[in-house]
Amino acid sequence: MAVKAMNPHEVTQKVFYKETMFILDVRNDSDFQDWKIEGENFSYLNVPYFELLDGVEGILNQLPKDQDILVVCAKEGSSRFVADMLSEEGISVFYLAGGMKAWGEHLEPVKVGELKNGGEIYQFVRIGKGCLSYMVISNGEAALIDATRMVDTFVDFAKDKNVKITNVLDTHLHADHISGGRSIAEKTNAQYWLPPKDATEVIFEYQPLENGNEIIIGNSSISIQALYSPGHTIGSTSFIVDDKFLLSGDILFIDSIGRPDLAGRAEDWVMDLRETLYKRYKELSDKLIVLPAHFMISDELNEDGSVSETLGNLFEKNHGLNIEDMDEFRKMVTENLPPQPNAYQDIRKTNMGKICPDIDTQREMEIGPNRCAVR
Structure with missing residues (x-):
């Protein structure tokens, strides 16, 4: 049987539509445990590649006969080799084109809403990393919010939509992924906006994004209004778009x-976080549709x-918005934390412009899931 590649877009569609799939991940156990392809109806078997060099006979009875089987490795080569061996045993199998490297960089654009006078807003789902970026479109113009480093994806999408x-804008100085904001602005002659309280160490020019800023997109009434909302960082800024969407950053x-x-x-910013969530956000319309920067x-x-999700529903269902006791809240957001993102200090320095790692180093810096949330 011929072995076929399955590209990240095809895998993403299986995630979106909750299809079943069996993943044979041939990376080392520690890499698999730290970060894998997540799907609600996916099943997994992790067997390191080096254990399969002499053949796959030992795992044949662990593979299903009624599901797509996808072999996954870091960069493609090992998974393709294992998939070839499985194919020789008569098993229909795919390998992940580009490996986890490609999975971690794939962006899937999804239209999330209509705006006034024909405008649109798109969410770019970085499915392998949990990052969410946004493009607001109106009357031939576009604004990007929290763009990742895959610059060409955003630029090409704008060209396809025939918009400039x-x-x-970045809602804050990111620590879990490298921003593509400044590079996109340079490439398209756009204005690059950053909250000044997060930019005290940056070494490049930017437009200071401050509470009450209104950025008009196109010739229509669509606007992006800045709402100062510290807590994740001291400069964190949310955006209200078209009085309909709340882009909440992290x-x-x-x-x-x-x-x-x-x-x-952490200790210094606990009160800022609580005031943003329990006061600033509480004063907003509960009909606003919250669009976060991560999932x-x-x-x-x-x-x-x-x-x-609507802000009203989050105030009902999100545990982090329903902790009355301040000590309990403080404990949750200072003690109940996942491991810090890989290379987050170097990512912050990159986003400040202090260091300029090459593309392979950037990929290594970003490996792993996002870890911007309290557990």
Whole structure:
């Protein structure tokens, strides 16, 4: 049987539509345990590649006969070798094109809403990393929010939509992934915006993004309004788009809230986080549709693969928004934290412009799931 490649887009569609699939991951156990392809109806077998060099006979009875089987490795080569051996045994099997490297960089655009006068907003789901970026489109212009380093994906999408990127914004100085904002702004001659309280160490020019800023996109009434919302970082800023959407950055997620410790200031920023969530956000309309900058697990995906929920529903269901006792809240957001993101200090320095790692180093820096939320 011929071995076929399955590309990240095809795997993403299986995640979105909750299809069944069996994944044979041939990376080392520690790599598999740290980060794998997540799907609600996926099953897994992890057998390191070096254990299969002499043949696959020992695992044949562990493989299903009624599901797609996808072999996964870091960069493709090992999975393709194992898939060839399985094919020789008569098993229909796929390998992941580009491996986990490609999975970690894939962006899937999903339309999440209509705006006034024909405008649109798209969410770019970085399915392998849990990052969410946004493009607001109106009257031939576009704004990007929290763009990742896959610059060409955003630029090409704008070309396909026949719109000019005029503004690029980051809700905060990111610590879990490398921002593509500044590179996109340079490539498209757009304005790059960053909260000044997060930019005290940056070594490049930017437009200061401050509370009350209004950025008009296109010739219509669509606007992006900045709402100062510290807590994840001291400069964290949310955006209200078209009085309909709340882009919450890393302050509020679907099932959790932002962690305040990635700049080493957890105790200092606990009160900022609480004031943002329990006061600033509480004053907003509960009909706003929250669009966060990250998601944690595939369960948070809607039926179309997007990630969103109304602010009112989050105030009812999100545990992080319903802790009355201040000491309990403080304990949760300072003690109940996952491991810090890989290379987060170097990622922050990269986003400040202090270091300029090559593309292979950037990939290594970003390996692993996002870890921006309180557990």
